[in-house]
Amino acid sequence: MHAYPDGNVFYRRLAKPLPRIVRGDGCWLEDADGKRYLDACGGAFVACLGHGNAEIAAALAEQAGRVAYVNGTAFTTDPVEQLASELATTLPGDLDHVYFLSSGSEAVEAALKLARQYWIERGRPEKRKVLALSAAYHGNTLLALSASAREHYKTYVSDWLVDVGRVPVPCYRCGCRADDPTCPTCTGTALDAALEQAGADTVAAFIAEPVGGSSTGAGVPRAEYFRTVRDVCDRYDVLFIADEVLCGAGRTGTWWAIEPFGVAPDLMTMGKGIAAGYAPLSAVAAPRRIVDVLATGSGALLHAQTFSFHPVACAAGLATVRILRKHRLVERCAELGTVLHRQLAGLTALPNVWTVRGRGLLAGIEFVEDTKIGTPLPRALRFAETFTEQALAAGLVVWPNVGHVDGTRGDLVMLAPPYIVTEAEIGEIVTRFAAALDRTLAAVSVAAR
């Protein structure tokens, strides 16, 4: 166990003791005491091919031995070019050029800056505002955090953030209870009203996750939602940025979560699973019609990061994409997703479990005080955190999330098992989940409803 101030590292949660992981194999992790954990969330929606993949490890070693680093202002390399080409064949619409970075926050920062620079170079400098959903997480650097609706992360830095307009989040705790076919929030027409209010001429971009990640616990908007978003953005000359950092790279059963909506964004961000966790890698995808404006204008995107276009990270990404293709793992996400959601549906019969949401191998399970009307649990109970600790004690790794109801209240956990998970392992996840819930209810004082 590591517990601050032992050793010389300080982790984010200073009071939390951390088991020391010494090896991983498929969906399983093992700590220094020999305890095994079923990794049901790939760490943070990242380890999508599981742990200990020798093929990716070899690709990393091979590239590191050849050339580990050159800067993208001076050179290009094979893994960068090849990964961009492979990804381009999967991308929706006219997205066909890719800018590589390291983290999801960096990709979101770069996409928003690209949107702003695009409008300036197109002679529309008044287009500078950004709109995002009322439940949103797009990262933790200051611009990405500004676009996020996660109030507790903003506590000490709110003076440094920029204003981002809010559009009500669709199909999650909406007053229409998903019943009203004309509901502006759930159909997407609320974006129209938000743009009118903000002054559409001043808006550069609208950013949203096609399938909610930690912001809504895998909330899936209605089929027509992004068609409306596309129409409205086209009508008002606003760039639509799809943030696929969490939901992309095959997890929801299609290469990109936007696909089933039948539209394409103007810009797309990706990260987490694109290198399966074997290296930090993220990217912004853009079409020529946008990049050409910069190419024929200032000649450069004004966004510099030392580790962009990292050859070793891109080698890991290339190996990941090739493995996804070779073993038809995106299709497997759709198939195993059906199994996962069938089994998880049974959890709603358990105390304090309100809903199970999601698509493919992405699921959110929300805990509430009253399951009839979805009243959030008192935050002071720290239900999601306690559940996660109990799950870990039961050898199950899940991703907790709080604050999605109103920026502060809300308790949910998410599952995002590696795409190689077996049906037997899914059964084990559900069994350990139920055991962790029993232990949580015993540990916190909450009326079971």
Ligand code: PLP
């Ligand atoms: N966008 C979404 C949708 C995310 O879920 C996240 C992280 O969870 C980010 C962006 C930021 O990614 P990172 O933590 O790699 O900076």
